[in-house]
Amino acid sequence: MRFQDNKNSAFKGWATERKELKNSGKIRPNGSKITFSPSDIVRFFESEFASYMDHFEKVASEEKKKELGVHRDPFDPLLDLIRNMGNQHEEDIIQKMEQSTAVFRIEKENRKEAIQQTLLALKEGENNIYQAAIKNDKIFGYADLLVKEKGHSELGDYYYVPYDFKIARHPKPTALIQLCCYCDILQSIQGVLPPYFVVVTKDRKSHFFKTVSFFYFYQLLKNNFLHYHSCFSKDRIPIPDKRAEHRDWSIFARKRQHILDDISLVAGLRSSHCAILRRAGINKISELPYLKKDHSTIKGIPKITLEVLKNQAKMQLASVGKDTPEFKVLSHSGERQGLEMLPPANPFDVFFDMEGYPLLGSEGLEYLYGNAINEDPKYICFWATKEEEEVLAFKKWLKWVYDRWQKTPGLHIYHYGHYEPSTIKKLMGKYGAGEEEIDTLLRNKVFVDLHRVITQGLRVGTFSYSLKEVEQLYYGKRDTCVKSGGQAAFYFFNFLNASNKKEGSAFLEQIKSYNRDDCFSTKKLCAFLWDLQKKEGIKYISSITKDQETEYRRSDIKESCQERAQVLLNLVPVQKRTWPLSQMKGEEHLYIAALLAHLLEFHIREDKPGWWDYFSRLDMNEEEMLEDKNTITLCRWVASQHIPIVGENSEFKGPSARRKTPKSYEKVIPEGYKIQFEKEQEVGFKEGDKLIVLENTDNIRDTYTVWRLHLIEGLIYLKPNGENKLPKNKPFTLVPEKNDFYKKNLFRSLLKTAYYFSPEAPYFGLKKCIYDLLLKKAPDLN
Structure with missing residues (x-):
């Protein structure tokens, strides 16, 4: 049995983020003991505020609730749908189990009887117990399934292991906490801690986790939870945490934040920065714009970021009580940021929005590709109402938009947020379709993210920069029945379960x-921004230089790869190109030809995302770069010589060399650079990494090796790999070297092998060792 190692677990490092553990005591609000459930501990993990409100709702008087306006969120049909789907998922698995083995079902109508039934089943050694009611002195819960395993416990020569059924595609941390709680209760019943627990996901795959990898974190969390509720007071409602998942207390949490003028409501404020501001005594939005001199800089928040947050808070305060929020156009002095990223209007522009349904199949379904255009019919959409239709809808949309772009290369596809291009790339990889077309559109910056244009180009007095908030500037009130993506998903579920075609069509409509409203809103946002662009005299700046385009294409190498791959594929009949080796007896040369062709195509395809990331970073502003741990921005050259490297008494062997003898010395690398950067930045680099200067678009292959990194001082020492020089008179940005497959020995060997291949030659023209490797034969050591 294979267990997941705790080094790779979702819990790595989380324990350090929790509050200091305090001794928990008996929980006796109003003189009576409260029994909690595993879900209550999970709720506390997600949101201390929601956990408090659950307790408050149980013990507070109706007058107190009315006074504070306490109420849960209205009924959410999507959450109810997910809950029902989870129950059905459980029932389907249990029914399938019952076809091959006995499953003892616990009746849940009466809690005391359910506990007695479960204890009896445990003592009698039932192999599988469904909906087991288990409890200790503080916690009670229903475990989805307890499975009997051989071993020693107080029950006999066996013990039980908990299973939990989830409709998620991957196990989530909350599921692991819940299962740790079941293990904790089982330990009090059977005398031993289950060595592992199991999460069964939507695809019915069982994920095994070693209990001890998570149990100590769970104990910290549980004790913290019990202490929190033992100190419960009806008069101290906590401040809702911005990053927490408040579930059915979300509306009340937002209401409390507004009443308190809470600092977390500043748009764009990170959770980590929110915590830093609270520690500095800044808890309200109204306090942020007018910081005292001793708060002009706050440790942990870069100066640029702090200034942006102060201005955002000021704009939000100025917009209070107004129907249309205040806004301000930001100037970037000719740099490609904000409105400088907005291309000129084209009559054939496309305004794009997608809808997805995450609850169908193993990966969800992207079921609607909506497009607003200027000519009739004004709105065009492509549907996929079944899993098998997804690839067809994707291909139809891609062909339509690519043909449109080829006829009018000046058009752009406008969208709001990263969902659309990310999903298109995901579908490209999922189906292996449209690779060249998507690559061409991305490389030519046909997709334009208006969210990035807005956040870099305008400061708006709204509490977020979502499309629904920003459209207060230019769009009237919506009158559609569907108000959100969640509601759209619920309507799509109703379509899937409609009793007749007419009813289903109404949901789709x-x-x-x-x-259509989202697409037209995106279109009107573009018109609004173009008007501002014209009014402010801001001109569009293209992001791709000729040198970058030439470097990206590398046509001499890339095209030779594609040509050779096609030559090899032409040797193989279409139906045999994906056959395994076992079906190709006597035709091994066809198998090798197809394998070499697919390897070439794979590495050509895998080289593209690195370039997409590079071009995406060119569009980031300073604030976005400060938030990206794989980017060091606002770097300044300090010195070109005297970089001390401490090593042993021999020739220095690189950045990883360590002092091994007391007689060490300092080696000077005269051609190195000493660089200063904002020390508040989170840096993801390590010594030995190779970096490039993002602004050096004339030659993006000039690399520098990180020799020393001093995060506390905000210093980095670089060694150039060649004669390249760093800019001395202006700030610059360092990013990771692009992973260039064409420079690697692997590529050269692969391409050489592909050209040597000949079906008529001995070993098909290959070296004997390569021939054996490709045909999965044992190496000939003679």
């Missing part, structure tokens, strides 16, 4: 109206 409502979703279509919602998507």
